[in-house]
Amino acid sequence: MTALPAAALPAGITALAVYEVPLRTRFRGIDVRDGVLLRGPAGWGEFSPFWDYDAVESRRWWAAAVEAATEGFPEPVRASVPVNVTVPAVDAERAHAIVAASGCRTAKVKVAEPGQTHEHDRARVEAVRDALGPGGAMRVDANAAWDVDTAVRRIRELDAAVGLEYVEQPCATLPELAALRRRIDVRVAVDEGVRRSADPLAVDLREAGDVVVLKVQPLGGVRAALRVAEAHGLPCVVSSALESSVGIAAGVALAAALPELPFACGLATVALFTADVSSSPLLPVDGALPVVRPEPDRVPPAGEGTVARWLTRIDEVLAA
Template sequence: MSGALRLHRLAVPAALADRGIDELGVWSVPLTVRFRRIEVREGMVLHGPAGWAEWSPFWDYDPVESASWLRAALEGATEELPDAVRDEVPVNVTVPVVPAAVAHELVAASGCRTAKVKVADPRSDLADDVARVEAVADALGPGGRVRVDANAAWDVETAVRAIGRLDRAAGGLEYVEQPCPGVDELARVRRRVEVPVAADESVRRAEDPVAVARAGAADLIVVKVQPLGGVRRALEVVEAAGLPAVVSSALDTSIGIGLATRLAGALPRLDHACGLGTVRLFRGDVAASSLLPTGGVLPVRRADVDPSAFTDEPDADLARRWLGRLEASCAALEGR
């Protein structure tokens, strides 16, 4: 997958070289559809003695939050990861905010038996969400699982109403992900609906990622390697929470997805399909061999950056912006 990818090699700053990083690249690639309110994904790739890793915090994240993502990249590039207990993991197909007919086509072509449907987006009202979920359920057919993700967009009353309608549209939802922003709100919703509640932002963006479990505010947690600071840290969070876990993507390239499969492969229990099929949302990929699901599963393996993907045409603005972020995040990491 080359597509519209831009990948540029950069000199390794001393702060990374001192940590064992010997290669550094910055990349940018358009998405196939607008997702998470963005149309272009950007980030960095780092190489060290353990292989390639990814650092790609979103642009609304400050240096302190981005430092957790950097910790994950440094772990992935320089440390051996926990052993896997499985060779492959099931994945869901992710359905962005698209018309119902497009959603049906995406799911039917995916080969996946589980679909995660984005809802509660400003570009979509509840009627649109219901139609999208109905189309997805139809494409999956009997035995398929539908989960929805509201990205913390609802208040409690809106969540309760919407979950009821979406549950009926799906013929029974597997779970609803982060219907409200706060832990207290999640707990109130969970007491009022029969659909299981999964916590995402209340785990990956929380100072205490286990607080949601202690509060009885979720039935399961969503864990992501970069936001939680690495594979080992994510495993610790799952163990401390004592809840079933869904391993999901932070909208990574195949480099990040490969590390996420290592997390999923190392979990003692894996009861739910992983949200790791998102490389299909990219118009290009930095990896030599993209990690794309086949028959609804992904192999548990790392990916390597394609050396031929590096271009000699510099993008000064892209490099400047990301080197500035890197410097600030390195400083925040040192301050912790």
Template sequence: MSLPAVDELLAGLHVVAIPMRVPFRGVRVREAALLHGPEGWGEFAPFLEYGPAQASRWLAAGVEAAWESWPETVRGTVPVNATVPAVGPGEVPGVLARFPGCTTAKVKVAERGQPSSADVDRVAAVRAALGREGRIRVDANGGWGVEEAADVLGRLARYDLEYAEQPCATVEELRDLRLLLGRRGLGVPVAADESIRKASDPLRVRDLAAADVVVVKVAPLGGVRAALEVVQACGLPAVVSSALDTSVGMAAGVALAAALPDLPYACGLGTVALLEGDVTPEPLVPQAGSLPAGRVAADPDLLDRWAAPPERTTWWRERVAAAHAHLDPGGPA
């Protein structure tokens, strides 16, 4: 389909501001712009530091959700992981309790201002809570250099890590880390996240043999169909993750995970549980460790309940217009 005009997008736009239960990557209040189109609801919620060109991918994903149908699914439910922010070990059981039935946990590490010993203590607490059978993956968001990553992962390996997500910032560093871990006999697989979703060429991860797993997010890649193409081209096992979305945005991630031919890992799609509220009375939060595939409709009363202040709504409307200018009006949305 052709790209809707910006006035059409703005006509059905609602901006919400929902507090986080605990800060996550420095975010205390999550803002999102919700789009309403002929197929339902879509979400536009790039992080605040992203410029119009990068944000345009998120807008394309929101437009796809609201103006197009999603690909056919091959599964009705998707297994998801718990997400543990950079909290102290004493807070870990309370965080995990928000993800009922989840037997996999993604643990934030390499938090700015915290020592690596805090990472070890946090992961140890998660292992104690999940028991031997639980799966643990860590996410450094590119916060380590190669040597530091190898050192800390060597200390964390005793807790039987499923993989380390974006331990270093660049594709070249991920490649070098994989080689170094192999030389040290550390069997910790490396997953690429930012090197996929922020890259102008996400296939460099494949070309440089820089990862064992790819983490894909619908919004930064421009939609469900675009993300499916990236996974197919990479030829690596994929984990579908989210970006602190409301349930409207989360539904797109579930649609992608439900459409993948193979899904060997639990997906990072349970983060609605980190929000104080949502835009639907039946949030997409894990039940028995899974989420159902399907569209989510925003509730008018909840849109009013979490409505952003007027000045923030104006800011987001201007951001939609700026991102829209970077999309091809004659191509697919």
């Protein structure tokens, strides 16, 4: 752990640690996940915006970390949160093994990976369906890769093959999502269309989505995400931003505080890490995560260059 003097940090933050962990499988275009853990009077928070986020957009991620460290989380209304297993854009055999080992009854499968074909996607989702069995729920995430016509064709084919609970952010823009919804029978979940907007509260989802995906860091914290959920009035699913167990605990806290939780949440992503910051990582048991805050007692050390890069980034975010 790399502890820094409190004088170098905002009020209420007493120390920070930079972590760096290889992933088991390439995910979201990265092989290593890194971030910063903040310690305050309420516990630990995580600041880990991806490197394609600029300083202005990263301010919400910082606010989420500071909230966790200085304010804590709202009271939960449930003691555990059902979760899905996340399947990266791997081959069919590996996809089957990931699901079979997870213990989850819901799977989210990445599709439309650059450099892969629809045949790769079809083989992957069929393998996942086989591993889940007929009673499991399956959703796919295209990360805004399709245009409307392609999305219509791909979603109809995948739904006919395996049955889809919903499709997450199949197209990039809200007008495209609205046009898509008029042509398919599968529910559409909006992710980037909310969390990467200038004002997530003001986004008009009335024609564009059936489900809202909530992510704590990109939305500015648990309380901010609860306000987004209330503003849109749609069913919500909470997902991770590929965080360590410290960041996942904030997502679990959000899911535990929502009045209703109709879907399994995408919070089992610590399984994608080769190591975690805690000796009690937030990994699912029987398809659920407990509402707890693991202590970061074994933070994988980051290299000097990574530490320096994060300290510079924090300065840039605070100045933005």
